[in-house]
Amino acid sequence: MSNLEQTLSIIKPDAVERNLENEIKNIFLENKFKIIKDKKIHITKAEAEEFYKVHQTKPFYNDLCSYLSSGPIVVMILEKEDAILGNRKIMGATDPKKADEGTIRKKFGISIDKNSVHGSDSIENAKIEINFFFKD
Ligand code: UDP
Numbered sequence: 001m002s003n004l005e006q007t008l009s010i011i012k013p014d015a016v017e018r019n020l021e022n023e024i025k026n027i028f029l030e031n032k033f034k035i036i037k038d039k040k041i042h043i044t045k046a047e048a049e050e051f052y053k054v055h056q057t058k059p060f061y062n063d064l065c066s067y068l069s070s071g072p073i074v075v076m077i078l079e080k081e082d083a084i085l086g087n088r089k090i091m092g093a094t095d096p097k098k099a100d101e102g103t104i105r106k107k108f109g110i111s112i113d114k115n116s117v118h119g120s121d122s123i124e125n126a127k128i129e130i131n132f133f134f135k136d
């Protein structure tokens with residue numbers, strides 16, 4: 001049965017800074033994702049805190065929010081069959097050292113915090129995150 005989904009992807013500051021935007025977008029396109037919408041933005045720390053509020057009790061929360069607001073990011077709506085899980089697979093594990101060969105984080109990630117990309121982890125969060133960046 002067909003299960004067309006949309007997910008939110010972010011190219012994080014470490015990757016934008018290294019001019020990896022097109023290379024990462026090409027990986028999505030090669031993997032048959034459609035980039036429905038995309039924009040390059042620079043969010044405030046308050047916006048990052050809202051976006052990552054599920055992590056507000058974690059010890060890395062403050063650094064994470066400072067980092068995501070430290071420079072330009074590219075936010076995208078990706079669409080494909082089973083896009084949410086499919087994106088998580090090609091992103092690789094949170095810690096680039098533990099990510100599988102061929103994944104975006106293995107290829108480009110610098111460290112567990114500077115891991116180049118974000119991807120929604122569930123249908124519910126994908127809706128919330130898409131709405132957060134693309135309200136209309
Ligand atoms: N993060 C971090 N230290 C950690 C765990 C996570 O800096 O010990 C950062 C990392 O940038 C990660 C983000 O917090 O991408 C969100 O964490 P999550 O567990 O949701 O990982 P993800 O879904 O991004 O793989």
Ligand code: MG
Nearest residue numbers: 118119120121
């Ligand atoms: Mg997550």
